[in-house]
Amino acid sequence: MKRPVIIDCDPGTDDTIALVMALAAEELDVKAITTVAGNQTGDKTAINGRKIVSYLKKNVPVAHGADKPIMRPLVTAPHVHGESGMGPVELPDPVTPTLDIKAWDLFYELTVDKSEKVHLITLGPLTNVAIALMKYPALKDGIEGITMMGGSACYGNDTPAAEYNIYADPEAARIVFDSGIPITMVGLDCTHKALLMKDEIDSMASVPGTGAKLAQDMMNHIYEFATRFGFSGAVMHDPSAVTAVIKPELFVTAPYHVVVETKGKYTTGKTVVDLMGVTKKDPNVNVVLDIDREGFVQLVKKLLKSYES
Ligand code: RIB
Ligand code: CA
Numbered sequence: 001m002k003r004p005v006i007i008d009c010d011p012g013t014d015d016t017i018a019l020v021m022a023l024a025a026e027e028l029d030v031k032a033i034t035t036v037a038g039n040q041t042g043d044k045t046a047i048n049g050r051k052i053v054s055y056l057k058k059n060v061p062v063a064h065g066a067d068k069p070i071m072r073p074l075v076t077a078p079h080v081h082g083e084s085g086m087g088p089v090e091l092p093d094p095v096t097p098t099l100d101i102k103a104w105d106l107f108y109e110l111t112v113d114k115s116e117k118v119h120l121i122t123l124g125p126l127t128n129v130a131i132a133l134m135k136y137p138a139l140k141d142g143i144e145g146i147t148m149m150g151g152s153a154c155y156g157n158d159t160p161a162a163e164y165n166i167y168a169d170p171e172a173a174r175i176v177f178d179s180g181i182p183i184t185m186v187g188l189d190c191t192h193k194a195l196l197m198k199d200e201i202d203s204m205a206s207v208p209g210t211g212a213k214l215a216q217d218m219m220n221h222i223y224e225f226a227t228r229f230g231f232s233g234a235v236m237h238d239p240s241a242v243t244a245v246i247k248p249e250l251f252v253t254a255p256y257h258v259v260v261e262t263k264g265k266y267t268t269g270k271t272v273v274d275l276m277g278v279t280k281k282d283p284n285v286n287v288v289l290d291i292d293r294e295g296f297v298q299l300v301k302k303l304l305k306s307y308e309s
Pocket of ligand 1: 010012013014015038039123124125149157163164165237238
């Protein structure tokens with residue numbers, strides 16, 4: 001039984017690898033892809049989403065959402081993902097049209113009053129999800145759960161305290177974390193262990209097909225960036241989040257109470273994880289603490305092999 005999912009993303013080099021994996025996974029029924037401003041501006045992440053789906057020849061609708069966070073100016077990451085958002089890769093113009101519906105309205109159309117609940121995978125700032133929850137309060141009953149790449153129980157990567165996806169729109173993140181929707185948080189505690197080593201990336205060069213080539217080009221780009229910061233491999237942030245939905249058995253998770261800081265001079269965007277239970281508040285998030293890296297690498301290779309040449 002395929003699991004119906006919507007993927008909200010800000011492509012994005014690692015978002016691209018995550019989409020290559022998710023669109024190949026027999027475990028998932030990708031109902032739609034929605035894009036949000038984050039790694040790059042809204043217009044760039046929107047066309048990147050359409051280009052990726054077109055290039056992979058997948059018949060999945062793509063809708064765009066927010067062009068800026070709900071209360072703050074947009075801070076993009078060209079130093080990580082390049083001016084286009086796609087690193088060194090240039091894909092052909094898309095044939096996939098932009099749906100004439102905003103991401104948050106599509107979330108509503110695909111989830112409320114439906115016989116099967118949809119799982120939401122988020123790979124960027126939570127702006128679209130927050131807008132959807134504000135506009136459609138019933139949405140939280142239509143979404144089975146959210147698996148997000150974001151946050152951490154440890155340190156940050158955009159500030160010493162905050163991970164980028166949360167820091168980019170902390171007010172949106174607070175709305176989502178406080179919503180009561182079951183959340184699995186795939187944060188830096190996990191993704192900084194989800195590394196692809198150079199020999200593993202090189203071994204994928206022999207895999208035929210569009211998906212493998214696109215993913216490997218992005219992996220090499222991420223590898224060059226990550227190793228400059230002392231990592232021994234390419235950090236697979238967003239691919240970890242989609243893997244957590246495809247093969248949850250590869251992960252170690254624990255339930256904790258988590259709130260998002262939105263006011264701290266040095267801590268805005270921090271996911272404050274009550275590891276010691278000192279607040280006595282019920283857990284609202286399944287925090288991912290570890291990953292079976294070998295199993296992850298095997299899954300990446302398997303999914304890349306599923307694309308026709
Ligand atoms: O902190 C990593 C996250 O920020 C990833 O989703 C990456 O694509 C960027 O959006
Ligand atoms: Ca992303």
